[in-house]
Every structure is written in structure tokens, then in C-alpha cells.
Amino acid sequence: MKAKWLAIGGGVAVIALSSFSVLGLFSEPVDFNTQIKPILNKNCIACHGGVKKASDFSLLFKEEALAPAKSGHPAIIPGDADGSELIRRLSLTDPDERMPLDAPPLKPEEIELLRKWVDQGAEWGDHWAYQTPDNPNVPSIGTVWSRLGLSQHPETDWATNEIDQFVLEKLREKGLTVSPMADKATLLRRVSLDLTGLPPTEAEVKTFMANSSPQAYENAVDRLLASPAFGEKWAGMWLDLARYADTKGYERDPGRTIWRYRDYLIRAFNSDKPYDQFLTEQLAGDLLPAATDEQLIATGFHRNTMNNDEGGTQDEEFRVAALLDRVSTTWDVFQGTTFACVQCHSHPYDPFRHEEYYKYMAFFNNARDEDVTSETPTLRFYKGADSIQLNQLTTYLKRSIRDPQKANAEVRRVQLMARTMEPKINSHAFDQYVNASLLDAKYFGVQHQGSARIPNVTLTGLPRLYIAWGTNADDAQLTFRLDSPTGRVLATAPVPKTGSSWSDSIQVVPLPPVSGKHHIYLSLSSPTKPKEWTMIKWVSFQSTMAAPAETLLLSLLNKNPEQTPIMLDGQGDLARTTHVFTRGSWLTPGKAVQPDVPHALPPMDTDEQTLPRNRLGLARWMTRPDHPLTARVAVNRFWEQLFGAGIVETVEDMGTQGSQPTHRELLDWLAVTFIEDDHWSMKQLLKRMVLSSTYRQQANATPQQLAVDPFNRYYARGPRVRLAAEQVRDQALAVSGLLSRKMYGPSVMPPQPDGIWQSPYNGESWVQAQGDDKYRRALYTYWKRTSPYPSMITFDSPSREFCQIRRLRTNTPLQALVTLNDPVYVEAAQRLADYMTKHGTTPDAQIQAGFRRIMLRDLAPKKLAVLTRLYTTTEAWYTQHPAEANKLLATASALPKQAALTVTANAMMNLDEVITKE
Template sequence: MRFGKLIWLVSIGFMSTCCHAADGNSDESALGDFFERKIRPIFAKHCYECHSVDTAEDNGHLALDGRTSLLAGGSRGPIVIPGKPEESLLMTAIGYGDPKLQMPPEGKLSATEIEFLTQWIQKGAFVPEYAPTTQKKGKEIDWNEARAFWSFQPLQSHRPPALAPNAPAQQPIDAFIQHELVQHGLSPSSSADRRTLLRRLSFDLLGLPPNVDDVAEFVNDSRPDAYERAVDRLLASPHFGERWARYWLDLARYTDITPSWLKNADQAWLYRDWVIRALNEDLPYDLFVKRQLAADLLEQKSPEDYAALGLIGLSPTYWKELRLAPGVIEVIVADEWDERIDAVSRTFLGLTVACARCHDHKFDPITTRDYYGMAGIFASTQLSDRPLLPSPLAEQIAEARQRVDQLEESLKAMNDKECDEAKKLKTDIDTIRGTTPMFGTPMAHVVEEASIFVLPDGPEMTKLDIRKNQPRDLPVFRRGNPGNPGEIVSRRFIEVLSPSTPQPFVSGSGRREFAEALFNESRGLTARVITNRLWTHHFGRGLVRTPSDFGIQGERPSHPDLLEWLAESLSDNTDPNSPRAWTMKRLHRQMVTSSTYRQSSETTLGVDGSSAGSQSLQLDPENQWLARMNRRRLDVEPWRDTMLAAAGQLNSTMGGPAAELDLPTNLRRTLYGRVGRDEQNDMLRLYDFPPPTSHSPSRDATTTPLQQLFILNSEFVESQSAAFAAAVQQQKPDASTDEKISRCYQLLFQREPSPQERQLSQRFLTGGTGSVDETRWAIYIQSLYGLNELLFVD
């Protein structure tokens, strides 16, 4: 039967009407980011002192601080062979395999550093080109010129272009788009049919397929504002927050599980649920951000808002073996700050500030002083836990739980669990639990105002000293080494985004001042970045195709005036009659009600031999100018949720703790499946779910044989296929086979099957015998689950 399923899956696959090509442009960006984040810091820390342009002549003519010189190698020849680390001279040197060639001479690199270098060479040893820039005069940055870069500029007001009276523009977005189409000799495609539009909207806004009855009602709705009504209904659905929360959680590297030796993340769902609620309530973006960075420091907040601090409270933390030397632990602590700088700067500013840890940023006007000004904020902020209750009850519970944790550690260390002292500890624990009101309240993973200091505490021992409400400024760590401190830098904002010399942050850690600066000093950049993220998810391609890099190395906007207009519209509150500034649902509505969004994705020729989509495919194959809508691959979450919904199995309960996706009883939305940093669920991993180890700006859809094998062999897909088959049979037991086939297509695709599809379906279900084999229904539906029409959205 397995072989029969495979034959059917292959044969019915020919009926698919969608195709997918992976976007290769994101690969180079990702490789460049890997080099800047992982490889260049290693070279800066261990190699540049001897192997830079200034010192190479005396050290084998090997310079690692330039692209050309690095790839050329030195007097021994090239040091890397792309794709072949085992044959690369660099790996021989750092592996200490040759007694005559051991680098760096002061000691072998850590296992993690060697692994990063191995991965770099395996991936092709990519080194990004330096973009030509005139932002430096000598060794100093020309700040006036640096601030003139397009993304650092204040927002500019742009009027939509004027168009001919018969142009199909619905709103200003279309005026900008159609102006560019005319310039490039293109015409917009006609509108997609209503069924396609409602499917597109439903998956975009809710991550779920539309109800069959909703499609029928919309198709037959003759009111002129029927489409806008459908948009407003979907934006008001509580499922909207679930769909868009998942996009945000990718940026925030959300996890439900951390390795067992790390701080437990079992209450991470409180942050996830806060994000869902905030998006459903249309919390303005400025408040959405400020609460995630500094809810504990804001005057206007509720106890529930502390959960927003999970953005930082769920940051990756690294094992600190306190028997190691303080210098080693200092590097680990600095790595944690670095990760938070990277996540925050890329998420909100679209800038890779973390690349300035060891040296001034190689591309952007971001200095090491900027980096350590920001690092001081996170050095003055420590991860903590807090119940979502008012003070002082919250503090009382937190203190009681901390005391219980200490007593349980003491109890665990005792050899004799029945001695008098152990019995007393158990009694004390029970007393604290019983006398503390609401002791068992879930504890959100938050942050608090506290600094960490790494201190020596005896021979070869280290102590971590947490000092509450004592902020600290950090020195510049020369070449990223905490053991080589330079000048101290005040906690502050990034200089190129400040109108003049940035002023020191003086209020606690500076988190609140940093959050305010995002919407004052860098209002334009902050607005452009989030506007571009929303556009990317709706249209399948960003106006800026590097959503987390708006710097020199990032791509320039394809429609700069449109991006400015949208960002200004989002952030503007000068009109007293307009809604409050930064409301994201308003921006969503602007995008999806445009005629640009409503275009067909069709690229085939019509019966008359003409097609705007076909023309644009020839003249603009990447669809940069949006003469048609992009056909897009579903993320794994809506794909799995669609299978559950079609089978009538979807549990739409919102919020609460996560559960393993592999559990047969877990029929909730995929958003509520447990996500871990060290291991991933097979289904998520196969379908391009990003590992929550770091900020993920986008998902790169892949098409692999393993995905089809998963559909063929997955217990989940098989169980949902069986449930779907049983539901179709039970709903109308006396229905004909043809009616049941129609029902399957209606539930999955909200349409009737074509004559060819009916014929092929009948042939499989009967096995050529003329009578239906009832055991084949589940296999038939399993095959439908694997169709491109379910995997892609038109």
C-alpha cells in the first residue's frame, strides 16, 4: 500500500498549478552576516595584530583584514579552499596538527571558534565586499555625510504621483506602484477572482483557510465595499494576533525550552500570549516596543505588561563554569550582551550593531563606542522572574520562591535525606509555600535593573556578583577582549542616529531612554524597518529586500517614495482627526485593500494570447515592480493548521502553555507547539522553521524530497487524513462518491474539482474496478494534503 500511495502522490502532483524557486539573493546576505558576526571577530581578536595590512610584510605577507588579501593568502599560498576545510591551510594551523605551524601562537582557539571557521569554509568561505564609502575622512567619520545616507535621514513627505483618470488605482499605494510600472513599460495585472482573494486575505491575516460558507457569501456579495468589509472582519478576528505574533516571535528568537543546564523557560508562553493580545488590541507600535524593552520602568503599565519583557528575558544564556578563570567567564558574559545587542538593533533599527564589537563597523558608520554605549545598557540589566501581579505582592512571591529554590538546593546537596536537618528544610519549604499568598502563580521571564560583575573568588575560582539598581558603564574592549579594556563609554544611543553628539543615559540601565530614542532620534529608521517587514509578509518581497539590514551593505528600496509615504503615514499623528500614530492595523489595511495587493498572480497567456502577468514575467521575472501578485509558499504553521481545520480537528483554544507537536492529542494551532533552542520538531525543521538561537529576519522557503516523504510517512498527516475521511463519510453517508470528492475540494481549496481532477480521483478511489474501495479515502486525502495548491497561496 505504501508503494500505491507513492504512485498516487506522484501522479496527482502533476495536477498542481504552482511552482516555486528559492530566492538566492538571501543566501549572500546570510553568508555575509555569518562572516561579520562569527568570523571577523575571531580574526580581530586573535589574528589582526600580526596579520593586517600594516603588519603582513613581517608575518608571511598574510593580511586577513581585507577581502582580496584574505582570499589570496600569504607566502605559503591560499589559506582556505572554499568548501574543503580539511584541505585548508587555515584549519591545519588552528588545529595544531603541524608542530611547525600552530596559530595563534599564544594558545589554541576554543572548540566553538574552530567550529565557526569550519562552517565558514564549508559554506564557501564567503567574504563580503566592502562597499565604497566616503563617510570617513582619514580615520574619523564625517558625521554629516554619514547622516546623509538614505535610511538615516528624517522621513520625507511625498505626495502620491498623479495618474490618468482611467488608471485602476484604489489608493495612494497604487499610484506609487503604477507610476513605476509606466516607467518600466509594464501594465498591472487584472484583479484576482474573489475566491482567490479571500483565500489570500485569510492566510495573510489569520494564517487559516477561509470557511466554505464565507467564500460563498463573499463571492455573491454585490455591495461595492464587500472586499473592505471582509478585510475589516478578518482584522477584528482574534486569530489575527496569532498569525502576526508568530512573525514577531521569529525576530524575538522565542523559545519554550532551553537546555536543562540553563535557566528554565517553562513560562515563556506568557510573553507569547502578551504579543498576541497586543496585536489584537492594535497596541500602537511605539508602546508595543517600549513595553518590551522597559515595561518595568514605565509609569503607565499594568501587571500583565511585565510579560512583554520576555523579549530580553528569554535571551539565550550560556553555561558559565565558575571553576574557570574570571577572564573566560567575562568573555561568556560579554557574548550574552552581544547577542542582545544584535537582536535588539536588527529587530528595531535594521542595523548590525554587533559587528562593531571588536572594531568600528566595516561598512556602516557605527563605532565601537556606539557598541559599548549600548552594551552598558544590557550589562546593567539582568534576567529575572516575576509573577504578573501588582506590587508588593509580586515581590513577596518572588522572594519566597527564591528562598525555596535556595532551600531545595541545600536539600539536594545532602547525602542523608532523612536526617533532622533535612527534615527541617522540608518543613521550612512547606511553610513558605503554604503561607505565601498565590505562591504557585506563573512567573514571567522578565528583566530587572541590576549589573553583573565577574570577580575572582579564590584560586582558579570565579564569582558572579549581581548588584541590583547599580548601573554600570563599560570600557571599550580592545579587539573584543574584556581582558584588554580601553576608555569607558557612557550608556547612550548610536551616534549616527542622533542629531548631534549623543547624550549619556542617566536613568537606571538606560533601557527606557533607549526605547524613547527609537521613536525620537531614529523615528524615520524605526518606521521604515517595521513598515518594510509588514510589506514583505503581505507581498512576498520587501521594498527593501534585506529586512534587518538598512545599512550600507543592505539593498536600496525598490520604491523609495512609497516606503517613505507608508512610514510617514504609520508614524504621523499631526492630523487631529486621524487615528493615533503607529497603529499597525491601519497599515495592514492600507496594504491589503490596494489594487496592487488584489492583482492576480497568473503568468500564463489568456485565450486571446495576451496577459499582463505573462508580460511582466518576461520583462520583470523577479516581479520587482509588482505588475502581478507574488505566488507564495505557506509557512509550516498555516499549512499544518489547514490540515487540522479541513479535518474538523482544529482546537481553536487561545493562549496557555505550549505542548509537543508530536503528541496525537495536540490539535491546537502550530503557534502553541513547543519550540526549543537545542532541538527542533521534525515537521518544523523540514519546513523551514527558523531555529530560535538568534534573530531571524525572514524564512527562506525550500523545496526538498524530504518534505514529500514527510507527507507520505508522517503519523500526523496520516491521522489527519483518516480523520478527514471519516468526517466526509459521516457528514453525508448517502452522498455519492462525486459529492464526497467535491466536499474534499471545498474544504481544502474552497472550489469544485475540475473534470480532470474528478476523473483522476474516481480512478484512484475505485482502483479501476468500478466500485469504490473505502480504505482508499484516507490515502486519497493524504495525497491532496501534498498538493502544491495547499502548499502555496495565489
């Protein structure tokens, strides 16, 4: 009997196991992110996702996918593929019912994979990039004995650090082997260009070649990391991300003085400012306790947005445009995620909802810049006597107020006004115009018997009205009333005659004490010149201060010192409520929202003291160790700069539509190490990368490598990519001996062809720099958004109207025309030819000397023969055409030999190997 029951039980078990097998419970688990999500994104999301939800069915979020559709029944029943409408519709043959509609059917293996997934429970999963990275185990290489140093093995002999171990593991999978190390001269040129953007000098190469120490290369890396040129190179990279320019953009595109932000970047990289601090200062330096000038200047990152000074534009429209740009740029630069589309609808592919965009936007919505022509708020830099005056004002306040706490608060308030002219109400906020208008859509203007309202002003404890105004009328007088056009008179004051309706003087109008929030009405009497405009730029309601202090403050406010745009947030009346924009339009605001981060990422702390709901709290949240994106995005960007492509090739998008990482574990290991071991040190991160044997390989590719890995995604050879636009120019100046090492300061205008820059609105022109400024590094070149420096645009630099995460390299004939004909390159060739003349007695020797100066090695015999033939034929031609030689060398007595040598030098600087990092 016992045996019978055992047999029956065994049969039941077999049947049960067979059933479970059919259900897929004991088969290989299906991974949602790598196997299912790509199928859904490719075939289904367009109709059933963030933009459209056909039949009320969406596959973007789990709760939507499992919820009842329009039919009242769920399309996916976890554990029951046969009962799931999704699987049924995918499997039909009738084109009117089969999904996807009006598109090719899914492949049978894709349907079977989806079926298997549903049978296994339709488990959802977060995309890898939105999960906090673990610290993966470093792969083992070689043998146990070689790892212990008791024997040799090619892998352990080759590897320098952990990067190499991850790379070797992947190469084994792909059937590839590593390449020999690059020769010392090539390696020094590569790492010099990568870390400083400049080639090494002949003296540096000679010293390096003579040093046989095992530490020679590391010492060279340390020297380059300590070079002032390091900060210039990496600041140049960051300028694309920050959409830095010396003009405001749009059609008018007038100048903007924001070069101090560029200098901040140089100093930040050179001082190895930790990346978390670097990020925080740029996003929220103004909100840091006792913010320094440097930290305020850093917020220029988000003041590089464009400003529209056109007449007839609405300031609020372009304030919002800048606000949206800040949200998208923050995500692009620091989070590596396409977030901009969430402005209009939930993300079609990633787990971000429409409403979450505006919760995130709320972090930035209180910024005080409002698309005004003056670009306030700006940080003002008083010098000389003005600086002394500011110190006198501060000293007076500290001495005249006995309570130290009150004195410090008053100093902060007054210094804020003196240094930034904030808080204030810009005059475009006035309403209820009578015989008044916004002059050229910029500042409020009013004529005789005209009036307007300043709405909703809190007046408690603020009986001093600071006002920037002016007129050309003789007897203009402004009256201020409380709550209505006929209400109680608060003050009447004469408007200063500034000689122009556009000129202003800052004055103080005393007001009687008033409590609470009120409307202020103003009306103008100007009977002598009733058609003359009186202009008001802004008003500010302030507390009372002693007369000597107020006199000093007014004097400072009426100065015109150097300034740079910064971020500041409005408080009290100046704080804004953020609304969801219906379909992304600022003209159709919907429900109000509070600052918050997307639910797909770790939540912000509830402790407001730790993470306040402002830009500072946001920056601290982004740099928490458990944040899944910030460190990954940073290390991927630095990797892309060195190797030509990121571990995730789409540096701008780590989301579900971005490229899959070629070395996921390496990316995560680098990210965790960047935080925990390097403490966010960018120099340490870069040093680890360039010390790796992966980086030090020669760039030559074998036929097998080209067949298996044509784009070098698995790093079986060293990087070989064309130099960036700035590096091409800087290298030409460096090898010719023209390069100026002058650092910092206002942007300069090096030579460029005539007729490039047109500024019809203000008559500005390209005034060529003189002296050493002509030869400064490319990052100091004046950048006009509507007409960028032509040679850089030709080599793929962006216009910087918007953030550009990576430059896609092109190869066009125009690039050769630049390096052969641009005045900068012609002059560099002339100078290099002078050097060649002094370092050789024959054409062959001179050409070799020039090439060694450029590439730090001798020319191959075949190339030398080609260049020698170029020299010979060119010399003969110039002998017959002496006027052309004079024209080339800009002299009346040019020698054909020198002209021919210049042409040869120019040709050498245009060689592919010269403008390429190998």
C-alpha cells in the same frame, strides 16, 4: 575700447567655464550613497575600513578618508582628483602598486566616476536609511480629468489607494502593466491566510460571494482584523524575532516557563496595541511608571535569550553572551541593521564605531538576570490563599505606616521582593573561598571551617539579611563578620536542615545597624558532618519591617508559585560599569563607557526626564518621529509578510550592504503615514496594504512579466508564495474540521514520531497532548531548541536559538514526505475523507466536495481525472490488501473505499496550490 574689453572678458569667461567643466563643477552631481559607496564597499573597504586600515587609511568615515595616511599626506584631496593618491593608485598598471591589491582592477567607468566625485569636492553622504524619511509626494496617475472624476482612465480606474499610485509609477518606468483582479474566492483565501493564518470557511466564502456591495471586501478585511485568530497569526510571526522557545537552549536545554510572553503578543496584536507602545513594553516595560503585570511580562522579549545550566560553565560568560544577543536582536528586529559585527571592530560598511556598540550595550548591562539556574528575576503569580496573603501584607503595610508617601514606597519595596525576589545578590558573586566551591558551577557551597566573602555591600538602613540556604548537616551554623574573617561578628545563625544540599529555605538573619559600604565574611561550623555541603543561593539586605509583615513576606517567599522570566535593572550596588571589550572579548575589558546611541543617528535628548539613559529612554528614542529606522523597518516587515519580499528585500539589513529598495518613496510614505496618520496602528497599516489594488491582483504571470520581473519585485501581479510552516499545518487541521480554537495557556505537545526528542540530562519525554490540545494551532506547540517540532523545521522554521528575521523558503522532497506521512496530516486526511463521504455519492462528486472544502473552488477537469484515477487504483489495491487499509485507518474493519478516499484527500492536501498562497 569697450568692445575689446568685452571680448577679452568673454574669452576669460569661456576659459573659466571650460576649467570648471573639467573640474566637473557643472556636470551632473555624483551621489555618494548610490554611486560611490557601492564601489568603495565592493573594492576598497576590506583593506581600508572598520576591520583593517592598511597604510592608516580608511574609507569608512569622512574624517578618516580625508585625514593624512601613513605617508603623511591625505589620499583624497577634495576638488583635485589629479593630485589625489587614491585616483593615482587606482589608475596604475603595475600590479604591485595598483589598487585594489591582488584583485581585479576597477573598470574605467568606475575610476572615472570616482575622479568626477573627487573633483566635485568628495562630498560624503549618509546612507538613505539613516536619514529621517520625508513625506514624499504621491505620484500622479491617469489624467487631470480622470483624477477629478470627469473621465475614465485605466490607471485611476484601477488604483484604490496611494500604494497603487507609487506602484503604477514604477511599472510605467519598467514597461509593465498591472494584472486583472483575483477572483473573489481566491482573494478571500489570500487575505484570510495573510491576516489570520487560516483559510476561510465555506460559509464565509458563500456570504462573501453573495455580497455584491462595493464595500464587501473591506467589510471582510475588517472582520478578519477583528478575529481572535488575527493575534495568533501575527504573534506567530513575532516568535521568530523574539527567539521564543519553551526551553533554555545549549546542550542541556531544560524547560522554561515563558508562555505568558507568547500570550502577551496575541493580546497585543488583537487589541491593536500601537507599535511604539508595543516596542517600548518589550524593551522596557519594567521601567514604566507603575508597571503592570502585562508590561512586565512583555519584557520576556529579552528573557528569551538562552541560559546555560551546564555544570562547569561560568555564569558571567553566558550572562554576557545573553547581553550581546540582546543588543544584536534589538538592532535586527527594530532597526533592521547588522550591528553584531561592531562587537569586535568598527562596522566594515556602515557608520558605526566599535566603541558605540558598548555605549549601546550599556543600556542593557544592568539587567538582573545572571545565567542562574532559577532564571531570576521572574514574576511570581500567587493564587488562591497565597494571593489573599499578599493582599493582607499590602493592607497591613498601608495601615501601619501613617505617612501615605512612605507607605506607598514600602509597599513597592515589599511587593518587589514578594513578586520578583529582587534585589538580591546571587551567590556566584561571593569570593575569597576557603574550603568552599561553586556547586556544579551554580550555587555557593561551603564545608566545615570554610569561609567566603560577600564584597562591597552597602548596609546603611539595611539590617535584615534574607538568605536562601540549606544543608543536610545536623548542626551547621554560619557566622557573619564585618570587613575581615576575624572582624566584628554581625550575626550567627543555624542553617536549616532541608534534607539536601540543593534544597533551600528562605530565612531572615537580623543584623545590627551598620553604615556605609563593607565586605561581609561568612564562615561555617559543621562539626558533626564536616564534609556535608551547606548551600547558599542568594542573599538580600533589606530594611526592617514589623514582625507580622515579615512573617507574611517570608511565607510568600517560601512558596513555589507559577513564574515567568522578566527584565529588571539593578540599582546601587547591583549597577554595573560597562567597558569596551577589546576585540570583542569579555575577558579583556577596556575603557569604561556610558549609555549612548550611535552618532550616525539622531542624538538622544539631553533632558534626562524625557529620555533617561536606560532602556526606557532608549525605547522612547527609537519611537521618536525623527528616528530614521524604526517605522521603515516595521512597515517593510509587514509588507514582506504579505507580498513575500520586502520593499527592501533584505529585511534584516537596510544598511549599505543590504538590497536597495525597489520603491524607496513608497517605503518612506508608508513609514511617515504609519506614524502620523495611523498613530502606529498595526491593523490600520495592514488594512491599507491589503485594500490596495496592488495586493488584490491575480498571481498568474504573463511571459512579459516573467521576462522583465521574474520575482515580482515591481508588483505587476499578486503575491504567490508558499505558506509558512505553521500555516501549512493549521490549514490541514482547519479544512479537515480538526482544528481547536482554544487560546492561550501552556504550550502543548501534539503528535510527533517517536525517537525525535532526547533529553538525557533530566529524562523528560514528549508526552502527547490529549483531547482538543492535540489539534491546537501551531504557535502553541512546545518548542525545544535542540529538537524543534520536526514538520515545522522541514518547512523552514528556525530552531530559535537566535533571532531570525526572515525565513528563506526552500523546496525539498522532505516537505512532501511530511504532508504525505506525518501523523497529523494522515489524521487530517482521514477526517477530510469522512466529510467527502457525506457530501457526494460518486468518487467524482466526493473529490470535488473535498477540493472545494480546501480551495473554495472546483477542480479543473484534468486534475479531477487524475485524482479520480488515483482513487480507483488505490481502491483496487486496498481491496487486495485489506490489512493495509486497516493499518491506514487504525481499525480492524476498514473499507477499501474509505482508505482510498483518505489517500486521495491526503494527495489533495499536498498539492502545490494548496500549500501556496495565490
